[in-house]
Amino acid sequence: MPLGVRFRPAARRVAAPLACALFVAAGCSGEPPPDDPPATTAPLPVTTEARDQLAALAAAGLDRHFTARYTLRSKGRPDRTVEVTRATDGTWRVDIPGWALGGDADIAMAGNSDGIFQCALPSAANPVAATCVRVADADGKVPADVDPRLQHPFSDWLPIFTSRQPAVSVTAADLLPGAAGTCFAIESTSASLEAMVDVGTYCFDEAGTLTGARSGFGSLLLAGPPGPAPATAPLPGAVVPGEPLGSAAPPTPTPSPSQQDAVDS
Template identity: 55%
Template sequence: MHAHLSPAGPRGRDRRPTPGGDAGTPARPTPGGDAARTSARPTPGGDAGTPARPTHRLAGPLALALPALLVACTADRPAAPPPPTPTPAAAGMDAARDELAALAAAAQDRRLVANYTLRAPDAPDRTVVVTSANDGTWRVDIPGGALGGTADVSFAATTDGLYQCALPSAARPEPPSCVRLGDPDDAVPRRLDPRVQHPFTDWLDVLTDRRAPLAVSPAQPPPGASGTCYSVETTSASINAPLDVGIYCYDRDGTPTAVRTAAGTLILAGTPAPAPATVQLAGPVVDREPLGTAAPEPADSASAATP
């Protein structure tokens, strides 16, 4: 028996069976094979014959354009305005308001008996007596404060109420008598109000109230007056202003030294005296009509003079 040997060479190696395969199956191409097959391999999601697009061609233009877009957006945005700077005049008015409020608060606690010279147009000088007692009651005597300047009156607030008292005078020599007007904190009716007592009483509450519609600025004292003075204006258009505009002056301890309003000019005369424990009414309380500020008609003069 003769053995047949296969000829050696490439043909014999190509027909050698691969592990687990058929003897006649050609061998698979190894990596790094034909270049044409590699270039023809389809990209994910693309056509088999379309080569992959290089991404670095878009990255360059975008990197150059993005800063320009950001600069353009920033340039179009308006700049925030700077915060307003308070003017020196406004700051000075605020300081004056604080100073006046502090002095008025000290005046509320000031207890004294003081004389003031009242100067008004077309009238002789008069002496107004202000009493602020230790218990918080007060009394202000006003010569010529009623009946067109022909009658002297006194306004007083005690623990029992608010009173107007008629004082003896040359034009009205009757004994003093008083009429109750209301509770201690009530306002004096306008037809009876000479407006001289307010700077020592209820207007002090307005001057200490920072919510009151007031404009305050430093001012020079009226002639013959002393103390620290302030010009006070109202910023409200209401006809019922909280106080009369004018000049208000105070000593460092809160003593009112001068007031100038439409009613006249009050100037402190002399050194205040110590305050009493409480105020006393000028006369007994009677049942009659109070005295108004307007001058009476000739026919009413006799009846007004009767207590």
Template identity: 50%
Template sequence: MHAHLRAARRLAGVLAIALPALLAACTADPPRPAPASTADPAPAEADAARDELAALAAAAQDRHLTATYLLVTGDGPDRTITVTSANDGSWRVDVPGWGWGGTVDVSLAANGDGLFQCALPSPGRPASGSCVRLGDPDDALPRKLDPRVQHPFTDWLEVLTDRRAPLAVSPATAPTSATGDCYAVDTTSASLNAPLDVGIYCYRPDGTPTAVRAAFGTLRLAGEPGPAPATVPLAGPVVEGDPVGREAPEPTDSASTGTP
């Protein structure tokens, strides 16, 4: 009988330990299902935006027109930029108040004969227009001669259509008073020589650039574009000489002394 009592006590002890655990297991919440995937759809959206912008930039390459754009820089008066993209592929961009400390209007143009800078009749240079050849049509401008506002209509279009270019593209809100489909463009390269200015680029479906916000300021289409000419005329004859720089030239000895 003593043996039976000892066995009963041992069984009671085991039950006292195991029973709470069994009860807890029975009353615990059932395992929750794994949450649905929350993968960020941004990569797909970014690819779509990149494709859309590339298509608009390609249309802009084929869009030949004459148009004016309001340039707002925030550090001077607003200026009207005239852009001409001719049917033969030549182009011209007139930039008032750029040269010689803002006193000389300049024009950049490229045709089959080369890349030219022309000085236009303006307050700081009342002489008639004349042009200086800077190089071949596809040559890069030296920084000191580069107004930069011509790039969105010329070589930056090639970058925007190149899917290998190190760019990140996303939809963006149009700058104030601008219209069109707009995209924010950033560079994914650590290089100091970025292929274009980061900013916002806007186009109509037919490829007409409607606005650009970049390091040089904001360009906004002013009025309806006109038809393109067959080719762009230079603003004057091509002459030998130095192009107009951004900074005002140093006065000569005769100018500083008042002698002729």
């Protein structure tokens, strides 16, 4: 018999005890020790109960049509009344007193299938005829320098609140003073992304009506029970070419030489 064949059984008999000795720490089970656990990765986003609840209330809010008044409180300003209309045909309008021209001009933000409009409203400090300027497509973005932000919780933020995908976190929050229902704290989860909604607290009742909000624009509180919705929310004035009003006060006009001479004398 060849030498190589004669010594193979002995080699196998030696190998078995040797393998058992090597794995004695594992109980000599005959199985190799488990591999090291894989490196952990960042946890996947989890849909929270608060987010589900907000999504359900916001979905109800999308189907809500009403007129309502809200009290707007902001630092250094007297309380103002914001009027909101969500008409049955899907058009909407939010009247905001004292927002433009350093607080001297009232405006309305309005949306319909033709676009989003900023409308100048007549007031004691700004006795002008009501006119509107188109500032964005119907599903577009209002330029930041003419955007009062107050219209968003009643228009384009509602679909975002219903979604579980945007880069925002939702947690339960204490009820805002004067608000009813359930409140949610909303924050952005990515500093590299432009915020889809303003960070703040938003409160909804069981019907999906916004009852309170607190964010960079100040605080909004529902001032009374909502009223019935009209069939449509018409623009308050004719659409005209031109620039929308900004929030900053207009510059002080430079006096003419004749006016300056009169002051000096």
